[in-house]
Amino acid sequence: MPFTLHDPNMNKIDYPVGIKPLDFLVSSIEKERKSQSIDGIPGNVDYGFDYKDREVTLTFWLRHYHGEYDNRLMKSDLYNLLDSQPYFYISDDRLPSRVLKVTIDEQYMPERVMHSPFSELEVKGNVSGRPFWxxxxxxxxxxxxxxxxxxxxxxxxxxxxxxxxxxxxxxxxxxxxxxxxxxxxxxxxxxxxxxxxxxxxxxxxxxxxxxxxxxxxxxxxxxxxxxxxxxxxxxxxxxxxxxxxxxxxxxxxxxxxxxxxxxxxxxxxxxxxxxx
Structure with a gap:
């Protein structure tokens, strides 16, 4: 299992039947450079930087088993799962001792694969608070x-x-x-x-x-x-x-x-x- 969701108390959250996490993609941290141009001084004066945000993407693979009604129920379970906590601690299962604090705020929609029982889903997350693991x-x-x-x-x-x-x-x-x-x-x-x-x-x-x-x-x-x-x-x-x-x-x-x-x-x- 490529990544695991945890509630604010670090308790593991189980995925509904048919929902499989694929990957947890995390970018580097953006920096905001503080500088100023001053008359008489070539270039600029560098005052350092602040760490800003980083991009987070969660990908899922979905499969329903019992007809179209099951597909609708599975999506309902997924929507409820990703809205069940004010924020999630997410760990990469290949480095399970570290977590990132993430909120899910943007809209998302599973994309059906050629009328098959399979769907793909990409969800954008936002790092909550400090951008550090x-x-x-x-x-x-x-x-x-x-x-x-x-x-x-x-x-x-x-x-x-x-x-x-x-x-x-x-x-x-x-x-x-x-x-x-x-x-x-x-x-x-x-x-x-x-x-x-x-x-x-x-x-x-x-x-x-x-x-x-x-x-x-x-x-x-x-x-x-x-x-x-x-x-x-x-x-x-x-x-x-x-x-x-x-x-x-x-x-x-x-x-x-x-x-x-x-x-x-x-x-x-x-x-x-x-x-x-």
């Missing part, structure tokens, strides 16, 4: 279950470092491994950092990137939870005002983390790996 699992899955190359959930080509599958720490200096090829940016990607029973004031620094989160007021034994750009105390109180309002990202490979001035029992990092 991500792993089905997160780093806390690796922490909890440990890595095994024999387990389909953990891909053998996902950049997992078998010497760095630990993502919960009690030390004040340690390294967090990002096995993807995309920087995990908490402003627009999943990155959960939880620090337990925090006391005092101090800082959490990613020495690899130079980013630093300062805790400027005593947390008084509460848990510190960072969910993207939200900073929460254990009582669900917004804790952003008790910090310098900065965040740390995780670049591909090793990220050297240093904690100063804070007492805590443990700190955990939970995120998927992202790929271009």
């Amino acid at each position: 991500r792993t089905k699992y997160t780093t806390q899955d690796l922490q909890t279950h440990s890595y095994s190359g024999l387990v389909e959930k953990f891909g053998t080509t996902d950049g997992i470092n078998i010497d760095r599958t630990k993502y919960t720490f009690t030390e004040t200096t340690f390294k967090v491994w990002n096995g993807g090829n995309v920087t995990v940016d908490p402003r627009n990607m999943m990155l959960y950092i939880k620090m337990f029973y925090v006391k005092g004031t101090g800082s959490i620094t990613n020495k690899t990137t130079g980013e630093k989160l300062n805790i400027i007021n005593d947390w008084k034994g509460n848990h510190l939870t960072i969910e993207g750009v939200k900073i929460i105390k254990a009582t669900n109180v917004n804790g952003l005002r008790d910090t310098n309002r900065k965040f740390i990202s995780l670049v591909p490979g090793n990220n050297e983390i240093e904690i100063k001035g804070l007492e805590f029992t443990k700190i955990s990092f939970d995120f998927p790996y992202y790929y271009k």
Whole structure:
């Protein structure tokens, strides 16, 4: 089976009888270059680029078995299937540990093959949110279950470092491994950092990137939870005002983390790996 649909909770969705997925075609990511022409300067000034969208196409092969009414019922089941979720996570069965978040918004119509019981269908999808592939699992899955190359959930080509599958720490200096090829940016990607029973004031620094989160007021034994750009105390109180309002990202490979001035029992990092 060339590709598999999953619901928002990563549960596999079965195809109705007679509907066979053929291929899942994904383009490279479009870039939008930021530049400006300035008088007196040859050429232009390049300010870099933003990643935009990528094209996604799903192809199906359909076959009905019991006359024209069965063909109409099969198409009805197909239309319902592709409209059954607000979005789908789709995995290529040849690389099953990674998924892309896709919505189906455009019209589509199966094309009958010469009055036979067979039809072909091509469906255009739209990538929802970030244009990157991500792993089905997160780093806390690796922490909890440990890595095994024999387990389909953990891909053998996902950049997992078998010497760095630990993502919960009690030390004040340690390294967090990002096995993807995309920087995990908490402003627009999943990155959960939880620090337990925090006391005092101090800082959490990613020495690899130079980013630093300062805790400027005593947390008084509460848990510190960072969910993207939200900073929460254990009582669900917004804790952003008790910090310098900065965040740390995780670049591909090793990220050297240093904690100063804070007492805590443990700190955990939970995120998927992202790929271009």
